[in-house]
Amino acid sequence: MTEPAPLTGKIALVTGASSGIGAHIAKLLASNGARVCIAARRRDRLADLAHEIDAGGGKAFAVGMDVTERVSVVAALDEILREVGPPSILVNNAGVASGANALDVTDEDWRRVIDTNLQGAWIAAQETAKRMRDAGGGVIVNTASILGLRVSPGVAPYAISKAGIVQMTKVMALELARYNIRVNAIAPGYIATDINQEFLASDVGQAMIKRIPMRRVGQMSDLDGPMLLLVSDASVYMTGAVIPVDGGHLVSSL
Numbered sequence: 732m733t734e735p736a737p738l739t740g741k742i743a744l745v746t747g748a749s750s751g752i753g754a755h756i757a758k759l760l761a762s763n764g765a766r767v768c769i770a771a772r773r774r775d776r777l778a779d780l781a782h783e784i785d786a787g788g789g790k791a792f793a794v795g796m797d798v799t800e801r802v803s804v805v806a807a808l809d810e811i812l813r814e815v816g817p818p819s820i821l822v823n824n825a826g827v828a829s830g831a832n833a834l835d836v837t838d839e840d841w842r843r844v845i846d847t848n849l850q851g852a853w854i855a856a857q858e859t860a861k862r863m864r865d866a867g868g869g870v871i872v873n874t875a876s877i878l879g880l881r882v883s884p885g886v887a888p889y890a891i892s893k894a895g896i897v898q899m900t901k902v903m904a905l906e907l908a909r910y911n912i913r914v915n916a917i918a919p920g921y922i923a924t925d926i927n928q929e930f931l932a933s934d935v936g937q938a939m940i941k942r943i944p945m946r947r948v949g950q951m952s953d954l955d956g957p958m959l960l961l962v963s964d965a966s967v968y969m970t971g972a973v974i975p976v977d978g979g980h981l982v983s984s985l
Contacts, residue, residue, distance in 0.1 A: 736763045737963045737965070738963060739764035741764065741765040741766070742815055742817065742819055742820070743760045743818065743820035744767075744768045744808075744820065746796060746855050747798075747824040748769035748771055748780065749777055751925070752922065753822075757780060758784060760820070760958075766792070769781060769791055769794070770794050770796035772796070774793050794810055798847060798855045799851045801854050804858050817862050817863065817865070818859055819866070820872075821870070821872070822962070823855050823856050825851055826852075826874065827843060828844070829886060829889045830885060836887055836888055840888060845892050849899075852899065856873065860903070869912050870912070870913050871903065871912065871914045872916065872958065872962055873914070874896070874917060875917065875918040876889070879896055879897045879918060880894075880897065893918075896916060897916065901973075913970040915973070916973045917957050917961065921943070921977075922951060922954070923951070931948055943979065943983065944980070944982065946978075949977065957976050
């Protein structure tokens with residue numbers, strides 16, 4: 732008799748799901764049995780992903796959500812509750828990057844990154860956790876970064892936002908455990924995506940890769956094992972953990 736997929740019966744909400752890591756995670760969770768609610772600012776951008784998941788035998792529900800606006804998050808969660816049911820998993824993935832040194836960061840750049848990466852993650856986690864509490868529990872996985880644990884020049888708002896995610900994960904883990912809600916985070920290193928292909932191929936990018944102990948950047952599939960660990964019952968006694976997925980980048984020599 733074939734055993735059910737590990738996430739069968741689970742409803743998973745993935746924010747920032749319209750492309751990149753978010754889209755990959757949505758497909759991963761769907762292929763492991765979860766009904767996946769894919770969320771992003773523009774619902775129309777989610778149509779192809781929803782179709783791909785459904786065509787592959789999974790179940791997807793697309794919902795518009797701007798994590799920087801609490802009213803948008805609440806409306807999206809209300810729609811999910813009405814049409815699908817209460818999420819038992821949140822992958823808090825929506826985020827944007829920045830590329831300026833600390834002295835050159837404009838107020839506009841700062842707000843754009845912090846509002847999405849930190850405040851947006853906070854709003855999504857807080858509002859989803861309220862509904863998980865009412866439903867008896869759940870799992871939240873935040874997407875942090877090795878830049879939240881160690882710094883690099885030229886990414887000040889991003890690194891600061893991800894450091895905030897690390898502490899947010901620990902605070903929420905402490906306070907939500909009583910409600911049977913576990914909160915953990917993954918901290919990816921450099922993962923190859925369409926957005927960073929040009930950088931990784933440059934001389935600077937190649938020099939950076941040589942400093943990674945495993946001598947390569949990560950592929951999105953490298954996130955699969957850690958993510959499935961954290962969203963499933965395999966990590967039932969884990970909360971407040973931040974797991975680097977970086978080929979050893981964090982432990983490289985100074």
